[in-house]
Amino acid sequence: MDRGMPGSASRGRLTVEVRHQGGSAVVTPQGELDHHTADLLSEPLERSVEEGYSRLVVDCSGLEFCDSTGLNVLLGARLKAEAAGGGVHLAGMLPVVARVFEITGADAVFTVHEDLDAALAHVAGA
DSSP states (O other): OOOOOOEEEEETTEEEEEEEETTEEEEEEEEEESTTTHHHHHHHHHHHHHTTOOEEEEETTEEEEEOHHHHHHHHHHHHHHHHTTOEEEEEOOOHHHHHHHHHHTGGGTSEEESSHHHHHHHHHTO
């Protein structure tokens, strides 16, 4: 399995790391995802799909906050990934972030996993 570390980015309240595992891109945002930091997440998600990684696993375990802009980034990535034959899997959401998805109904359009290992096992079997 390829466990390379293609990159990371940081802007104050948010850091984003990206690595590839098999045919999936594992994107790990940590901190606060809002209108000031959303492009730090949207760029690697879009780039991953453009590079042929249409199965995106977003490890949300370090995501402490997500506003509507962050939610829209993930929804946009989902559309692009699905158009390329893949999808977006969310893993390890903290309750405060999960609540945003519940309130908006977005949890119904994503595949949500308890943790990163469960998400990776699921996409490996896909």
